[in-house]
Structures are given as structure tokens and as C-alpha cells.
Amino acid sequence: MTASAPLRSVDSVRKTATRLLGSTSRNSYSPELDIDWDAPVDGQFAGMKFLPYERVSLFGTELWERMSEQQRLELSRQELASIASTGLWFELILIQLLTRWAYHQDPQDPRTQYALAEIGDETRHIMMFAKAVERVGAPTYRVRRSVHQLARLYKATAKGPTLFAPVLVAEEILDRLQRETVNDESVHPLVRMVNRIHVVEEARHVRFAREEVARQMADIGPVAKVVANVLSALVAAFVTSSIISPEVYANIGLDRDEAVRAARDNEHYAESRRWMGEKIMAFLAEQGMVTWYTRPIYGLVHLV
Template sequence: MTAAAPLDSVRKTATRLLGSSSRNSYDPGLDIDWDAPVELDMKFMPFERTSLYGTGLWDRMTEQQRIELSRQELASVASTGLWFELVLVEMLARWAYHQDPQDPRTQYALTEIGDETRHILMFAKAIARLGAPTYRPRPLVRQLARIYKATATGPALFAPVLVAEEITDRLQREMVNDESVHPLVRMVNRIHVVEEARHVRFAREEVARQMRDIGPIAKVISNLASAVVASFVATALISPDVYAEVGLDPAEATRAARGNPNYHETRRWMAEKIIKFLDEQGMVTWYSRPIYSLAHLV
């Protein structure tokens, strides 16, 4: 099991991250050429990472439909990321409210709020430039998120955030290095990957420290809550509404995606690193693992 960082160590990490943020942050409004034409004949994400790749329905789709599916699914992933970062901003502000503003951890949390605010604007602008709609999680998920962001504490605050950030991070890193993916998508992902690396480092150390300090009942609650929230977020990444935009029958496409072994494997690949970390912290247990498994995260 990975050793938990003591509070002083986490504060030193936060101080280093504050310095890194001041030196290596982007302004998407200036660092991305938003006026460049968006060619619609390129892939917007690797085909093999789309929800229908490998199905009989995929085999019947035209090349243009496959490109369009990649565009709409990329917009759906960005929309879900945007939504969850709004949730994160509210949770970090609530967490910081109870902390000492002189503590480097508090100051880094406030810095992260600034980063996430820029990311939200960047994702929203990218979706608009792609000419795609903003996809929103289902009403039940949005209502449950209102409860979560108002009540989450300890590892249950930071662990689901890590799952959401790290599963999308792995997909984004692959797209950054794939020259067949649209350049606008690659640039947006490059900015996000660089800045999210700092957020992940901070959250990982907080989870490790807090899991060391909380009692057994709080651990069970945190483990279950983290698994449920993470699974809802992972499931919401691809909205069923994307299929109608591609010209497919939504019911048929949704069934194909839900039963697609290739897409299940993609989810496990996206979650591989973060699930290993959570397992090391004692958060993937006999009672929480089945929840992650239902969402194809393990």
C-alpha cells in the first residue's frame, strides 16, 4: 500500500504546485486560435475509443457517420467534464471555506478553482467551435450531484474527482499524441493535461492522508460513496443523445454501446491507473468493487 503523506508533506507539495501554477499555466483565450477553420472531415477522437467501435452497427456505418460519431462523442465527453468541473469548483470552494487561508493547501485549492474555471470556458468554447450541442447528464444524475456537492467530505470529496479527472486524462493524453485527431481537440487536450496533472497530484495526496486518519465506519461510507459517484460520472460520459445527432436509431445504438465489449475494455483502460491507486488506499474493497465493476471501471 502506498504510504500516506503527512500533513506537512502535503503542504510542501501544495507550495510546489503553487509555484508550478504561476510558471506553467495557460490562458485558453490567447493560447488557442479560436478563429482557425474547423475541418469536419477529420477524426475528433480515436475511432477505437468510441462507444460503437467493434459492433455490428459500426460495421454498417459510413465513414462520414463514424467521423460524426467521434465529433459528437468528443462533445459529450467535454460536456460531462465541464459539468463535473462545475461540481468540483463548488466543492473546493466549500472545502476552502473551512480551512485556514494561510495554509498552502487552501491557497492551492483556490488556485485550482481558477484553473477549472478556465477549463470550463475552454470546453464550452471548443464545443461551440465544433458545432455540437452541450450534452447534459440525465436529470436524476444532476439532482444526485446537487446532494453530493453539498455533503461530500474527506476521501468521498477527492476520490470521485480523481476518477473523473484521471479517466478523461488518459483518453486526452492518447488524443494529444494522435496526429490523425483534429488539431483543435489536440490543443485543448494538451492544455488540460498539463494543468490537470497538478490537480491530480494534490488530490492523490489528500486522499492518501485522509484515508489514514479516518475511522472504520467513515471509511466504509467514503468507499461506497466514492464508488457510486465515480460510476455515475463514468456512465454519463457518453450521452445517448449523441446517436440521434449521427442519424442512428437511439434505442438500437444505446443497446449496442451498453453491450459492447470493446467499449467496456476502453473504460477499464481509462480507469486502470486511478483504480490501482484507490485500491492501494484501501478504497476498492469487496463491497465497493462490484459498483466499479458494474460501470466497467474494473
């Protein structure tokens, strides 16, 4: 598929970056001050979910039907912690990617200045996610060692569309889930406030990254496009498959292997993944990045 979105020039992206810098100065949060971290997590909020049940990995399975309400609630808590842990891990990667990218740019360029402003946003988000995981009484979930090591290679070498496209996948699939929870009054208010802050600030990051991907995909040759498409799909697949740690099941008393199989075969959860990825996959398709050879990779993690 050829790109159907309007081509972006460097000057166009610079104008966007300038507008986003203004938005950053006017509409940024300080999680330390804007979230009441002393509010009780349980107590008056006992029984509130931490994710909408229909987005929990086991929802709709026979195993879910056997689980007690307390186990379902605890699974939503642990899966929220796993999602937040994966999110902060990837934002650490993003900070390193943006820093390395900015190193080669003109510091007077608004794009460079916006990248530096985004690093500040992401630093606060990492601290916010870490504090939220701690506050709900869950552990930090780590990605598999193999993924951790591959990520070191990715953040040291990624450039062009391969730098920005997987970042968009990671940010936008979580953004869609977070937007759903913001106005869901059955979800714990702490989770909703964390998500509200992240959604507002992440919208700027997504706009900048989308324009960079569109510009870069229009500028590179056919061989470079194939390389960028494959590498972007592989990184996105690794990140997506890491969102829910298998350890969440053991931590609520389920048989880990049985639960992993149930989640893997759960068509409802696969549909949730496709829903989470719907907007970003449509955008990547417009840029010519979802092709006959990358679609099976995205399909493995149910993004298409």
C-alpha cells in the same frame, strides 16, 4: 485491501501544495490566447477525427460496420462534445466542492491557497471546453435529470475522501484519453491543443487530490472508511456512466435505442473503460477503497 502507499502527513501535503503553487505560476495557459479559435474546423481539416475511433463507444460493433465513414466521423465529433460537456459539468461541481472545503480552512495554509489556484484553473477549463464544443458545431450534452439532482446533494455534503476520490476518477479517466489524443495526428488539431492544455494543468490537480486522499484515508476510522468507499464508488459510477449521452446517436441519424444497446454490450468499449480507469483504480485499491463491496459498483461501469 490495506493501504500500501506511503502515508501522507498534513505537512507533507502542504509542501506539495507549495510546489504546485509555484508550478501554477510558471506553467499555466490562457485558452483565449493560446488556442487559435478562428482556425477552420472543417475546410483543410475535413475528414479528421475528433476522437481515436478505437475509443468511440460503437467501435467494433456490428452497427459500426454498417455505419458510413461520415457517420463514424460525426459520432466521434458528438462523443467528443459529450465528453467535454460532462467534463465541464463535473468541473463546475469541483469548483463548488473546493470552495466549500476552503471555507473551513486557514487561508494562510498552502493547501487552501492551492485549492483556490485550482479553482482558477478549472474556471478556465470550463470556458475552454464550452468554447471547444461550440467551435466544433455540437450541442452541450446534459446529464440525466436524476444525476443532475443527485449531484446537487453530493456537492453540498461531500467531505473527506468522498470529496477527493470521485474527483480523481472523473479527472484521471478523461486524462488518460486526452493524453492518447495529444500526439495522434489523425485527430483534429483543435482537439489536440485543448487536450494538451488540460493534461498539463490537470497533472497538478491530480497530484494534490491523490495526496489528500492518501492522508485522509489513513486518518479515518473503519466505519467512516466503509461510508467513504461506498459513496465514492457510487459517485464515480454515476459520473462514468454519464460520459456518453444517448442523444449523440440520435444526432447522427442512428436509432437511439439500438445504439445504446450496442454500446452497452460492446466489449471493446468496456475494455476501453477499464484502460481509462486502470491507473486511478490501482491507486484507489492501494488506499483500501476498492473492496469486495465496492468492486461490483465499479464493475457496473467497467472501471474494473
